[in-house]
Amino acid sequence: MGPVSLLPKYQKLGTQKGDLAKMTHLQAGLSPETIEKARLELNENPDVLHQDIQQVRDMIITRPDIGFLRTDDAFILRFLRARKFHQADAFRLLAQYFQYRQLNLDMFKNFKADDPGIKRALIDGFPGVLENRDHYGRKILLLFAANWDQSRNSFTDILRAILLSLEVLIEDPELQINGFILIIDWSNFSFKQASKLTPSILKLAIEGLQDSFPARFGGVHFVNQPWYIHALYTLIKPFLKDKTRKRIFLHGNNLNSLHQLIHPEFLPSEFGGTLPPYDMGTWARTLLGPDYSDENDYTHTSYNAMHVKHTSSNLERECSPKPMKRSQSVVEAGTLKHEEKGENENTQPLLALD
DSSP, X not given: OOOEESSOXXXXXXOOHHHHHHOXXXXXXXXXXXXXXXXXXXXOOGGGHHHHHHHHHHGGGGOTTSOOOOOOHHHHHHHHHHTTTOHHHHHHHHHHHHHHHHHTGGGGTTOSTTSHHHHHXXXXXXXXXXXXXXXXXXXXXXXXXXXXXXXXXXXXXXXXXXXXXXXXXXXXXXXXXXXXXXXXXXXXXXXXXXXXXXXXXXXXXXXXXXXXXXXXXXXXXXXSOOHHHHHHHHHHGGGSOXXXXXTEEEOTTBOHHHHHHSOGGGSBGGGTOSBOOOOTTHHHHHHHOTTOOSXXXXXXXXXXXXXXXXXXXXXXXXXXXXXXXXXXXXOXXXXXXXXXXXXXXXXXXXXXXX
16 A cells, blocks of 8 residues: 555635635645634734745844755744744744754654664554544644663654654644644653653753744643652753643643543543553554564655555554553542642752763
């Protein structure tokens, strides 16, 4: 089966002739609701869309130290959407995107799904990506931290697999506008595993995800986090922007607070949802295609920025879910614990990780 587009097929917009005159080809495929959301939440104006893009492009000359390898309209647009059409902020993010890649050349040297390190991480479920979106149209990414086999996957390869997955997903303009949610389940994540999360690699992840990628993250949710994950969070807080801190939610083992923000019908059973348990090989099969195998080396390059091979439904049924460590979450009466600015600001790190 040949490559097919990862982007969803949307119905033709039921717009009036006058509305069509205001639209540009850059908004083609978006639902009317998403176009309105972009206007209200992101200040996206089809009348001046091309001028906004060109003004960001004109700033490139101010950074001759950076190689801007892609500057087409559709690419720049995702940075404008990520920064609510503040042109200076969008350009700063664009520059940081390429600068991060220049400063970390080894991470992006063989940046594709069949790279051995990325492939192993994908097969082990780093990240998991749910097929359906939540009630706000956001894509839900999952990380089951305890499944990190440190003899098999380096943290850097897991980060590369996450960044590659986001590169594929962000091609969808609906997700550029609606954004993403990340849920990290810390069940059974050992102190020994946590000790490998050094400040340097955590900083590398924060720089790659928070400061250098054009994605809108609506929330990062910690579930079943032990005390030493609280300590790690204290350690990385100085590197987090205020906006990021306000979007990190610490749920512990009570999922009622999670369900206040993400409805159970959009979650797998590990998180108290009504969907079946998550199959850890789902996203790997999407990127690697019908030749996916968790037993044999994968040698055929199947990924490019816009198209991936999709597995057939028969293959989906034939591949049994990968075993994983289950969540220890329970649904109990409780309230949402949200890490606000100023809370435990003076708490000292409890782990010596250097």
